[in-house]
Amino acid sequence: MTEPGREVIRIRGLNKRFGSTHAVIDVDLDIRRGEVLALMGANGAGKSTLIKILCGVHPADSGTMEIDGEPVAFRSPLEACAAGIHTVHQIINDGVVQQLTVAENLALDEICRPEGPVLLSRSVITARAREIQAILGLDLPLGKAMSELGQAERQLVAIARALSHDPKVLILDEPTSSLSEAEAARLFTLIEDLRARGVAIIYISHRMSDIRRLADRAVVMRDGRTRAEFTRPLDFDGIVHAMVGHRLREGAHSAVAGGRTVVEIRDFALTPTSAPFDLDLREGEVVVLTGLIGAGKTEFADCLFGTATPHAGSVTIDGKPLRASSPQEAIAGGVFMAHEDRGNSSLVAEFSVLHNMTLPFLRQFSKLSLVVPDQERRAAVGQVSDLAIKCPSIDVPIGSLSGGNQQKVVLGRWLIQPCRLLILDEPFQGVDIGARQDIGRRLRETAAGRATLVICADLEEATEIADRIVVMRDFSVVGGHSVDGLSLDALVAEISGAGTHATFA
Amino acid sequence: MSTPSPNPASNPAAAAQAGATKSAFSFKDFVIKFGLLIILAVMIIVFWRLEPAFANARNMFSILQAVSVTALLALGVTVTLAIAGFDLSIGSTAAMSLMASSYVMVILNQGTFLAVVVCLLLGAFIGFLNGVLIVKGRIPDLLATLGMMFLLLGLQLIPTGGRSIAKGMTLSDGSAATGTFTDAFLALGRYRLFDLIPLPVIIMLVAAIILWVFMERSRYGRVLYAIGGNEKATRLAGAPVERYKIVAYMISGLFASIGGILLAARVGRGDVTSGLLNGLTMLNAPYYAQDFVKGLVLVFALLFTFGFASSQRR
Known part of the structure; x- marks a missing residue:
C-alpha cells in the first residue's frame, strides 16, 4: 500500500x-x-x-x-x-x-x-x-x-x-x-x-x-x-x-427599462417542493435567466413552450392566459423558442440553410399549400444579411456551416415572424466570439416589439446582451438585477446560494 | 486567467473550404442518384440491339403496364420512407383492395363507382390503423406493418371462406353470385388510350406527378422530409408530427389500394393467391420456395432498416 x-x-x-x-x-x-x-x-x-x-x-x-x-x-x-x-x-x-x-x-x-x-x-x-x-x-x-x-x-x-x-x-x-x-x-x-x-x-x-x-x-x-x-x-x-465568468463587460449598452408588461408569471412552482415565484417580462427588454446547471432554467422555459407542465402557477401573455400543451400551441400563442443543443433540437441535418430557416413558417410562404420559392428565399436571404451569416449560398447543407453560423440560422428562423415572447436557451454554446457578438447585436436590435428571455449561465455573455439579469436557484427565481451598476459579487452570491431567499416580481 | 481561445470554426477560410468540398463533384453521389437510370438505359439498348422488336411502342407500353401496379405501391411507400418509417403491408393492402372490389361487384352486385370508393377508403383506413399503431401504440414501424400484412392476408380470405371470387361462383347459401365485373371497371385495367397507351400507365404517371408535387413542392412534403431528418426538431418547430406520420401511412395505404384496383381490373377475378402480386411466380420461383424467399426478403429488410438505423445513431 x-x-x-x-x-x-x-x-x-x-x-x-x-x-x-x-x-x-x-x-x-x-x-x-x-x-x-x-x-x-x-x-x-x-x-x-x-x-x-x-x-x-x-x-x-x-x-x-x-x-x-x-x-x-x-x-x-x-x-x-x-x-x-x-x-x-x-x-x-x-x-x-x-x-x-x-x-x-x-x-x-x-x-x-x-x-x-x-x-x-x-x-x-x-x-x-x-x-x-x-x-x-x-x-x-x-x-x-x-x-x-x-x-x-x-x-x-x-x-x-x-x-x-x-x-x-x-x-x-x-x-x-x-x-x-x-x-x-x-x-x-x-x-x-x-x-x-x-x-x-x-x-x-x-x-x-x-x-x-x-x-x-x-x-x-x-x-x-x-x-x-x-x-x-x-x-x-x-x-x-x-x-x-471572471469579468463583466461594462458600457456595452445601458439597460432598457422595457415598455408594457407582455408576460406575467404568477405563483409559479416548477416542482411540488420548489418555492413559488412571480416574474414579469416587458416589451423591448432583454431578460437573461442565469443560474447553475440544475437550477431549473430549462425546465422553466419548457413550461412556457408547452413541452413541460409546471406544478402550479399561471402565465398570461398580453393579459390572456397562455394555454400551451405543445410547441404548436405555444407558437400559435406567440411564444417562440430556440432550444439548447441546436444539432438535436433545432436543425434538420439533411436540409439546406434555406429549408432549416423557414421550417416553422412554411404556411406564410405558401399559396394553396404549395411553397412559393421567391417569397421563401427572400425571407431567408434577408435573415442571412441581417445576421451576417457566412455561407456560400442559402442552398448549401446546414452542416457545412460553422457552429456560430448554424446558431445564427436558428435565431434567424425565429426572427422571420414577429412574436410576443422569444426564448433562447444557451444561444452561445459552441459559438465563437464574432458570431456571439452578431447574435447579441441582432437580438437587441429586434427586441422592440416583444419580450425576450435568454437562458445563459455565463455571466460575461449575459451582461453583453441583458437589460435585466434574473437568477434562478433550486427551481425558483431568487433575484433580479438591472445590468446598470451590476455588482458581480452580489450576483455570484445569489447564484451560489449565499444570498438571501427572496421572491422577485 | 487567460481569455477564452477563439473558436477555430470562426475562421471564414475554413467555412469557405467546407463549402467548396460540398460543391465538388462526387462520383459516389452521382452513382447513387443516377446509377439505376444508367443501368436501365443500357438494358434497353442491349435488348433493342438483340431483338429490334423490343423497342416497338406496343411492347414498351406492355412493359410499363406490367410494372404500373408495382410502381404505384413503390410511390406510396416513398412517403413513409420520407418520415424514416416503412410500410411492409402495401402488398397485402393491394391484395385486400383486389378482393374488396371483386366482393362489392360480384357478390354484392354493386357498380364500378362504389367498388372503387370502397377500395380507396379501405386503403386509407388500413394506413390510418398502421399510423395509429406506430404513433400511439409506439410499435416499431416494421413490426406494426408486418403484423398488419399478416392480418390482411388472413382477413381477405374470411368473407368468401377462402375461395377466389369469380362470376357465377356458388355462395355459402348455395345460390350463384349474380353480380359481375362491370365493363367500366375492367376498362381501368385493360383500356388503351389511342389503342396504344394502357390506362394503368396513365393512372400511374398522373399519381406520380401528383405525389411529386406534394412531396417536393408543397409545405406538407417539406415537413414530412423534416420529420424523417430530425423528428424532435420538427416537433419543436411547431409541426404536429404525430398527425403527419399517420397521414404518411394513409397515403401509402391509399396508393396500395389504387394498385389493387388496377390489378383486379386487369385480372378480372378476385384471386386469393394474388397475395404478394405473384412477382415471385413471374420470376419462375417454384411455389414451394416462395414462402422461404418471402421470409428471406423480410429478414434482409429488417436487417437493413435496423442495422442502418443503429449506425446512424452513432
Whole structure:
C-alpha cells in the first residue's frame, strides 16, 4: 500500500479535439489517494471529455497520463478498468441490468467473464455478491429484482460493483442527480468511508451542497481548460466566479427599462417542493435567466413552450392566459423558442440553410399549400444579411456551416415572424466570439416589439446582451438585477446560494 | 486567467473550404442518384440491339403496364420512407383492395363507382390503423406493418371462406353470385388510350406527378422530409408530427389500394393467391420456395432498416 496523499494519476498537457471543437486544452491534473476531487464547470466546459479520456472511452490527441508513475494510454474502457479506474455514470440505469436480481448485478462482472465457468450456480453468485457487499458494509436485498429497488439502492449497487475491483480511482458523475436528500446522505457516508480507505474519488456535480460536504479540492474547467483550483476551506463564490465568468463587460449598452408588461408569471412552482415565484417580462427588454446547471432554467422555459407542465402557477401573455400543451400551441400563442443543443433540437441535418430557416413558417410562404420559392428565399436571404451569416449560398447543407453560423440560422428562423415572447436557451454554446457578438447585436436590435428571455449561465455573455439579469436557484427565481451598476459579487452570491431567499416580481 | 481561445470554426477560410468540398463533384453521389437510370438505359439498348422488336411502342407500353401496379405501391411507400418509417403491408393492402372490389361487384352486385370508393377508403383506413399503431401504440414501424400484412392476408380470405371470387361462383347459401365485373371497371385495367397507351400507365404517371408535387413542392412534403431528418426538431418547430406520420401511412395505404384496383381490373377475378402480386411466380420461383424467399426478403429488410438505423445513431 502506498502512503495516503500520494498522486495516483498525473496528467500533463492533455489535449482533445473533435473536428473544429477543441474540447480539452492543455490540461494538467493530479489526483491523490484518499481525497475527493470535485470537478466543476458549465455544460461544454470539457469535464465529460476529460473523464472520457480518463476512463478509456476516447484516446487523447496529445499529452501524457501516468498511474502510480507508470505512463498509460487507454484504448478501451476495459483497459482503464484493468488499471484501476472505475466510473459510475450519471444515468444509473445504464450501469445496472433491471431484469436481473441484486445478487446477479453485483456479481455481473464475474458472470460476464469470458474465461469463467459456463454454468453458474445460484449459490456461487450469492456468495460472490455477499463478498462484494461486505466490502462496503452494505445490506442489500440480494434476492430482489433490480427494478424493485429505489434509485439510491441502484446507485449503491453500481458503486459496489465498481468497488469490487478494488479501484484506485472512482469517478462519480452526478451521482446525486436523481437521489432524495436521505438517499444522498447515505451515499455521502459511503464516499467518506472510501476516502478513509485511500481511494481517490473524482466527483462531478453541480450541487454546491454536495461539494460543500465532500470535496477536499475543487478544480474548475471552462472552455476546455482548467481555470482555477481550490483547496479547503473552499471559496464557493470563487468557484462560481471561475465557472460562470471572471469579468463583466461594462458600457456595452445601458439597460432598457422595457415598455408594457407582455408576460406575467404568477405563483409559479416548477416542482411540488420548489418555492413559488412571480416574474414579469416587458416589451423591448432583454431578460437573461442565469443560474447553475440544475437550477431549473430549462425546465422553466419548457413550461412556457408547452413541452413541460409546471406544478402550479399561471402565465398570461398580453393579459390572456397562455394555454400551451405543445410547441404548436405555444407558437400559435406567440411564444417562440430556440432550444439548447441546436444539432438535436433545432436543425434538420439533411436540409439546406434555406429549408432549416423557414421550417416553422412554411404556411406564410405558401399559396394553396404549395411553397412559393421567391417569397421563401427572400425571407431567408434577408435573415442571412441581417445576421451576417457566412455561407456560400442559402442552398448549401446546414452542416457545412460553422457552429456560430448554424446558431445564427436558428435565431434567424425565429426572427422571420414577429412574436410576443422569444426564448433562447444557451444561444452561445459552441459559438465563437464574432458570431456571439452578431447574435447579441441582432437580438437587441429586434427586441422592440416583444419580450425576450435568454437562458445563459455565463455571466460575461449575459451582461453583453441583458437589460435585466434574473437568477434562478433550486427551481425558483431568487433575484433580479438591472445590468446598470451590476455588482458581480452580489450576483455570484445569489447564484451560489449565499444570498438571501427572496421572491422577485 | 487567460481569455477564452477563439473558436477555430470562426475562421471564414475554413467555412469557405467546407463549402467548396460540398460543391465538388462526387462520383459516389452521382452513382447513387443516377446509377439505376444508367443501368436501365443500357438494358434497353442491349435488348433493342438483340431483338429490334423490343423497342416497338406496343411492347414498351406492355412493359410499363406490367410494372404500373408495382410502381404505384413503390410511390406510396416513398412517403413513409420520407418520415424514416416503412410500410411492409402495401402488398397485402393491394391484395385486400383486389378482393374488396371483386366482393362489392360480384357478390354484392354493386357498380364500378362504389367498388372503387370502397377500395380507396379501405386503403386509407388500413394506413390510418398502421399510423395509429406506430404513433400511439409506439410499435416499431416494421413490426406494426408486418403484423398488419399478416392480418390482411388472413382477413381477405374470411368473407368468401377462402375461395377466389369469380362470376357465377356458388355462395355459402348455395345460390350463384349474380353480380359481375362491370365493363367500366375492367376498362381501368385493360383500356388503351389511342389503342396504344394502357390506362394503368396513365393512372400511374398522373399519381406520380401528383405525389411529386406534394412531396417536393408543397409545405406538407417539406415537413414530412423534416420529420424523417430530425423528428424532435420538427416537433419543436411547431409541426404536429404525430398527425403527419399517420397521414404518411394513409397515403401509402391509399396508393396500395389504387394498385389493387388496377390489378383486379386487369385480372378480372378476385384471386386469393394474388397475395404478394405473384412477382415471385413471374420470376419462375417454384411455389414451394416462395414462402422461404418471402421470409428471406423480410429478414434482409429488417436487417437493413435496423442495422442502418443503429449506425446512424452513432
